[in-house]
Amino acid sequence: MTNEKRAWGVYVHIPYCVKKCAYCDFVSASMGTETVREQEQYAAALRAEIRHAAPPLFTRWGSAATAYFGGGTPTALPAHLLTGIISALREAAGIPEEMTVEANPGTVDEAYFRQLRAAGANRISLGVQSFDDALLRRIGRIHTAAEARAAFRAARAADFTNISLDLMYGLPGQTLVDVRESVCAALALAPEHISVYGLTVEEGTPFAAAEAAGRLELPTEETAEEMYDYLVAELPARGYLRYEISNFARPGYESRHNLGYWRSVPYLGVGAGAHGYIDNVRWENERDAAAYIRRVTAGEDVRRAEDGARTQTAAMEEYAFLALRTAAGIDEADFRRAWGTPFEAVYGAALPPLVARGLLRRADGFTALTPRGMKFGNEVFAEFLLY
Incomplete structure (x- = not known):
C-alpha cells in the first residue's frame, strides 16, 4: 500500500x-x-x-x-x-x-x-x-x-x-x-x-x-x-x-x-446492493435493505459477493469490454502498462477481421469501435473473449 x-x-x-x-x-x-x-x-x-x-x-x-x-x-x-x-x-x-x-x-x-x-x-x-x-x-x-x-x-x-x-x-x-x-x-x-x-x-x-x-x-x-x-x-x-x-x-x-x-478506475460502493471495485477485486453489498441495516448496526461486513482477485485473463477481457464502450476506446500503451504485455500479443489475431468489417478502427495507439461497431457492439465484444 x-x-x-x-x-x-x-x-x-x-x-x-x-x-x-x-x-x-x-x-x-x-x-x-x-x-x-x-x-x-x-x-x-x-x-x-x-x-x-x-x-x-x-x-x-x-x-x-x-x-x-x-x-x-x-x-x-x-x-x-x-x-x-x-x-x-x-x-x-x-x-x-x-x-x-x-x-x-x-x-x-x-x-x-x-x-x-x-x-x-x-x-x-x-x-x-x-x-x-x-x-x-x-x-x-x-x-x-x-x-x-x-x-x-x-x-x-x-x-x-x-x-x-x-x-x-x-x-x-x-x-x-x-x-x-x-x-x-x-x-x-x-x-x-x-x-x-x-x-x-x-x-x-x-x-x-x-x-x-x-x-x-x-x-x-x-x-x-x-x-x-x-x-x-x-x-x-x-x-x-x-x-x-x-x-x-x-x-x-x-x-x-x-x-x-x-476506464477501470477503482471505486468504493456503499449501500444495499452497491457494487465496488478496489485492487482488482469486485464485490456486491448485501442487497436487502433491512438486512443491510442490521449488519451495519451489528458491525458486520456487508460485502456478500466478493469474487476475489480475478485471473489476468478475466481482468484483461473486462478491461477491453469496458474501454471499448467509450469513443476513445482502448489505449494500447495503457493496456501494456496494466497487464505487462502488448495489446497486439493478446488480441492481434482478432483485430484485422473486425477492422475489415468496419466494426473497429485503429489509429494513434488506440483501438475503438466505429459508429457501426457501436451499433453491433456485442459482435465485437464476443471476439474479445479469451478462451
Whole structure:
C-alpha cells in the first residue's frame, strides 16, 4: 500500500422509490407507510459504512475524485437525510470534484435542489425517459412531461450548471415520432448531457411477465433500429458528442464518474446492493435493505459477493469490454502498462477481421469501435473473449 494520489470514486446506493417502474430490475423497492423509519435507519447505516470504508482509501489515495448517488431514487429520501449522507461522505472521503445525484422529476422542487447544492452536489441526473405522458404512465413513471420540465428549471434556479437527462427508446407502443418529439423537448431545455437507453426486458420485472403473457407490444426491430439511428445522428448534430455507447455530452461535460467505470478506475460502493471495485477485486453489498441495516448496526461486513482477485485473463477481457464502450476506446500503451504485455500479443489475431468489417478502427495507439461497431457492439465484444 502506498500514499500515492490516485483517482477513485464513490458510488452510493439509495434503494427506495415512490413507485418501482415496470422495466426496472435494480435493487429498489416502492415506499410504504413503514418506510420512513427504515429510511432514517438506512441513512444512519450508510453514514456508518462510509465512515468505516472511505478513510483508508482517503489516506491511501487522497480525496475521491467523483461521487455518484444512484438508486432507486436518491431524491425519494427527505432532503435532510440525503444531505446528511453527503456530509458524511465529504468528511470521510474528501470533497469530490464531481458529485452527481440522480433525481426523479416527481420527487423534487427548487427548495430540495438548493439543499443538495448547498451540501456539495454539483451535477444532477434527471430520469425523464420520455416527454410523452401516455408513455410515462405505461412504463410506470410517477411524473408528467410538465413536471420533468419544471424539475429541470428548478435545478437551474438552484444553480446547477451541469444537468443530465435520461431518455429511453424501444418502449411499448413508442414510435419514431415519439422519440423525435422527446428529443426536441429535451434539446429545448439545453442540458449539458443526455443519456439514451434502449429498453431491455429484464427477468423478474412486470414487463417480463407481460411479455411472457403476450401483452407487451414492443416496437419492431426495424423501428427500434430507426430510433437508434435517429438518436446517434441527431444528438451529435446538435452539439452533444457521443463519448460512450449510450452517452452524449457537450464538450467538457462528460460524466467523470461513469468514465471511471469504463476506464477501470477503482471505486468504493456503499449501500444495499452497491457494487465496488478496489485492487482488482469486485464485490456486491448485501442487497436487502433491512438486512443491510442490521449488519451495519451489528458491525458486520456487508460485502456478500466478493469474487476475489480475478485471473489476468478475466481482468484483461473486462478491461477491453469496458474501454471499448467509450469513443476513445482502448489505449494500447495503457493496456501494456496494466497487464505487462502488448495489446497486439493478446488480441492481434482478432483485430484485422473486425477492422475489415468496419466494426473497429485503429489509429494513434488506440483501438475503438466505429459508429457501426457501436451499433453491433456485442459482435465485437464476443471476439474479445479469451478462451
